[in-house]
Amino acid sequence: MKRPDIPEAIKTRFSFIHRLLENKYYLDQFNETVFANGARKLGHALWKFGDVTIIDGIMVNGTAKVIGWSAGVARQIQTGYLYSYAFWMILGVFGLLSIVFLKLN
């Protein structure tokens, strides 16, 4: 090159255009940050929120938890103590008799 100062001068004078061209109009960076990163972030959010939290957490394991919880409540009734069963039976008989008598009057 005979006059290396010419491209140098152009570079400084049109530094903005030079930078733009040098970086290929920033298209690579744009793709990397917006499309690639965006898709990865979106995918991660869908996975963590959609699959892990909603579907697995609430629907699948939630169903199991509700069943486990209601069984836990229901099993309180079955104490295995005769006096407790007798008590509930007396209470039941009392309730039934009350209904019958109230109906009769």
Added chain:
Amino acid sequence: MQTSSYILSLTIWVPIVIGILVLFLHHDGQKNAARWVALLGSLLGLAVAIPLWAGFDNGSSAMQFVERFVWIPRYNIHYALGVDGIAMLFVLLNSFTTVLVIAAAWQVIAEKVSQYLAAFLIMSGLINGVFAATDAILFYLFFEAMLIPMFLIIGIWGGPRRVYAAVKFFLYTLLGSLLMLAALIYLYNVTNGSFDIVDFQRVPLGMTAQTLIFLAFFASFAVKVPMWPVHTWLPDAHVEAPTGGSVVLAAITLKIGAYGFLRFNLPIAPDAAQALSGFMIALSLIAVIYIGLVALAQSDMKKLVAYSSISHMGFVTLGFFIFNTQGVEGGLVQMISHGFISAAMFLCIGVLYDRVHSREISAYGGVVNTMPKFAFFAVFFAMANSGLPATSGFVGEFMVILGAMKVNFWYAFAAATTLILGAAYTLWMVKRVIFGDIANDNVRNLTDINARELVILTALALLVLYMGVYPKPFTDVMHVSVDALLKHVALGKLN
């Protein structure tokens, strides 16, 4: 008893009987004997299935190789078998895959060898039964029985969370199929006491009945496919399952769900299928896009391929519910192609896992430096998984997109995003695992694939290429059956 051949019975019972024989070779000194008997058994299973392809009449949509015996006369249940152009290919695919998984387990499975191999052989026979059964109760029996070996495979030879995964897999599929059983019993009453699937397809049904029947079968098959949002058992099952279990899950059992749609939902409830097609297409497209994005976020290779499978199966169900020849045939081609490709992907992951004992992408990097032969196959199958032309992955996707385009531009547009997403998650994984500098000592000490692994991967690669370059033999087989099915669906059942 109209019986023209015993080929289908052989494809079912040869693997099962040999599987039971293998169970007897359970002593420590008999491991190699068990392996050889199982391998010969699986090869024999494939050999007895070959006549299905060779003797198949492409010009007929009727069931072929029919066998029919009275089984339980009181309820009019038959041992009835037969395949049309839709089912036949899957009997072959399954018999072929069984050979691969038996060979792939050779040195890898060292504990309870005979039980492991027997489970696969027995499952192979049961799955052939699912595809060959033309009696609904027989179908249901095989459909449910198949769960047991898979449950054991995941639960015994699986990873650390294998019990959770196995139970989740079992409950999901079982719950779905109970509704199917209810539908079968209803249909039995409507047809005045027949469990013949052809009778189910002929019997006229009102719209309400059709809708309920459709949804009952949907519950069963959508879980199997799996369709969004009942898919979450699959990544768990894949991650915990041993390599062979993952291969059969991805290559075969997912196909049973899609096959069920074609065998039951479409022909038995054609009007409901059309009325609900928008719903089915929406779920399929969600699977394609949503699951494709989720696959991108995975750091576990098996989970990534599991999500990729769900996304690809979304393509299959999309193809089925746009009701044109290209869509349905494209879906079927995609099913077979995905059988080869997903099997190969899981085998490739298995090759790495056997050596490094990690499925994390971050545990690898620069594998190409130490395993050049393996890298060749891994990249090839990754390309096929992203749907590169001249591989089988392209053919099915292309046909489905063409079919979707005829129905609605936006369906095709949404479906085509898979070409971008599929390439993104597959190739990004390949880049991180295969290419770059050697990441750590584990990778530095890797040994390339041995002859056994080379043969397995080469067989799959040749099939992927063959089907990608010349899919005509496959579409020829299914063409007449698909046409007959679509005509039946278009006619409807209401009048």
